[in-house]
Amino acid sequence: MLNKIYIFIAVIALFSVSNTFAQEHNEHVVKTISHDENKKHIDESTHHGEKLNLKDQIKADIKHHLQDSHDFHIWKNIGFPLPVILWDEGLHVFLSSKFHEGNGVVESNGKYYAISHGNGHIYKTDASGEIEHNEKGYETNDKPLDLSITKTVFMIMITALLMFLLFTSLAKSYTKNGGIAKGFGRLMEPIILYIRDDIAIPNIGQKEYKKYMPYLLTVFFFVWFVNLFGLTPLGINITGNIAITFTLAIITYLITTFTAKKDYWKHIFWMPGVPTPMKFVLAPIELLGTLIKPFSLMIRLYANMKAGHVVLMSIIGLMFVFKSWIGSPLSFGLAFALSLLELLVAALQAYIFTMLSALYFGAASEEHEHH
Numbered sequence: 001m002l003n004k005i006y007i008f009i010a011v012i013a014l015f016s017v018s019n020t021f022a023q024e025h026n027e028h029v030v031k032t033i034s035h036d037e038n039k040k041h042i043d044e045s046t047h048h049g050e051k052l053n054l055k056d057q058i059k060a061d062i063k064h065h066l067q068d069s070h071d072f073h074i075w076k077n078i079g080f081p082l083p084v085i086l087w088d089e090g091l092h093v094f095l096s097s098k099f100h101e102g103n104g105v106v107e108s109n110g111k112y113y114a115i116s117h118g119n120g121h122i123y124k125t126d127a128s129g130e131i132e133h134n135e136k137g138y139e140t141n142d143k144p145l146d147l148s149i150t151k152t153v154f155m156i157m158i159t160a161l162l163m164f165l166l167f168t169s170l171a172k173s174y175t176k177n178g179g180i181a182k183g184f185g186r187l188m189e190p191i192i193l194y195i196r197d198d199i200a201i202p203n204i205g206q207k208e209y210k211k212y213m214p215y216l217l218t219v220f221f222f223v224w225f226v227n228l229f230g231l232t233p234l235g236i237n238i239t240g241n242i243a244i245t246f247t248l249a250i251i252t253y254l255i256t257t258f259t260a261k262k263d264y265w266k267h268i269f270w271m272p273g274v275p276t277p278m279k280f281v282l283a284p285i286e287l288l289g290t291l292i293k294p295f296s297l298m299i300r301l302y303a304n305m306k307a308g309h310v311v312l313m314s315i316i317g318l319m320f321v322f323k324s325w326i327g328s329p330l331s332f333g334l335a336f337a338l339s340l341l342e343l344l345v346a347a348l349q350a351y352i353f354t355m356l357s358a359l360y361f362g363a364a365s366e367e368h369e370h371h
Helices: 002-024 035-048 050-066 096-100 151-176 185-204 209-229 242-259 262-269 276-322 327-365
Strands: 071-075 078-081 083-087 091-095 106-108 111-115 122-125
Touching: 050 276, 071 151, 083 096, 091 096, 091 106, 151 185, 151 209, 185 209, 185 327, 209 242, 209 327, 242 276, 242 327, 262 276, 262 327, 276 327
Parallel strands: none
Antiparallel strands: 071 078, 083 091, 106 111, 111 122
16 A cells, blocks of 8 residues: 555656646757747748649658647547646636637636747737847747646546556555456556566665655656657657656666765765775765766657658658658558557566666665765
8 A cells, every 4th residue: 555655645646746847848958939930930931833832841840849839639529628837927718729719818807818830839918929039040939837637647547547447456455355356457466576577676775675665666657658659640749748757767867866875975975995085076076976867767768759840741741741651651651560560669668767767776775885
C-alpha cells in the first residue's frame, strides 16, 4: 500500500511541476512570426509553384505537431477544447474554443487575451486582439500567469490515471491470487522484476534499493507510456517538450541530493587520498558535475524524442512531395520501418533514463570503507 502511495505522489508531482513550466517552453529559442506574416509568406510562395507551397505547409504541420496547444485535435474537424486558466489580477477561466470565435480575442472580466499563432502562448491585448512584435519577431505584449490544462498536461493526467489504475489492479491481483499476477499483470511483472533485479539492485545495492524502487518504476513507465502515446496520430509530443524532461531531471537530482549520505558529499568537497592543494581544485569541478548530470538527462531524452518526431514526419511529408509511384512507396516504407524503430527507441529512452537515475542514486547512497 505504501508503494502505491509513493507512485501516486510521484506521478502527481510530475504533473504539477510540468503544469507550471509547460507554457514557457521554447519562448526565447524559436523566432516567431505573426499569423499575417506567415500567411503572406505562404501566399507569395504560390507564385513559384505548388510544390513550394506544399513544402511550406509540411513545415507548418511539423511545427504544429511539436508545439503544445490549448485544444486537442484528433482527426480533421474532430477534437475538443481544453480549459484555459489564467491569473491576471484575479482568476480567469474559460474554454479555448472562445479563441476561435469572432476575431480571436477573448474578453474576461474586462481584460482581453489572444493566442499567438507563432508560439501558441496567450498574451494580454486590447479589444482588437492585436499582438505586437519587435524588429526580431518576438511578441512584446505582456503575458498573464498561464495555468491552463494544455494538450501536454492533459496527456500527463491521462498517463497518471492509467498508471495508477494499472498498478492498483496489479497489486490487487497479487493479493487475491497469493502473490501470482493475473491478466495484464503477467505482462507487467517481468518488466517490474527486470527493473528491480537488473537496474536497481546492481546499481544501488541490496541494502538501499527498496526506497528508490517506487520512483524508478514510476519514471520508467511514465516515460515509456508517453513515448508510445507520441507514436499515435494524436499529435502528442510530451517528452519532446524540454519543460517535461527538465522536470524529470530535476526530480532525479532532488532525490539524489536529499538522500545522499555523508560519504557522497565528502568525496565531492574533500576527497580522501588526494593532496590538499588538489582538493581545492577538484571540489568545484566535482560540484559542477552534480549539476551536469541532470542536465544530460534532460537533453538526452528531449533531443532523441524530438529528433525522432521531426525525422518521421519529414519522411511522411516526402510522400506528398514526390507524388510518384517510386518516391511515395519508398517514403512510406521508410516511414513504416522508422516507426517500428521508434517503438524500440520509446522503451530504450525509458530504460536509459531509469538506468542513469539508478546510477546516481547508487553513488549517493554508497558507503565507503575508511582506512
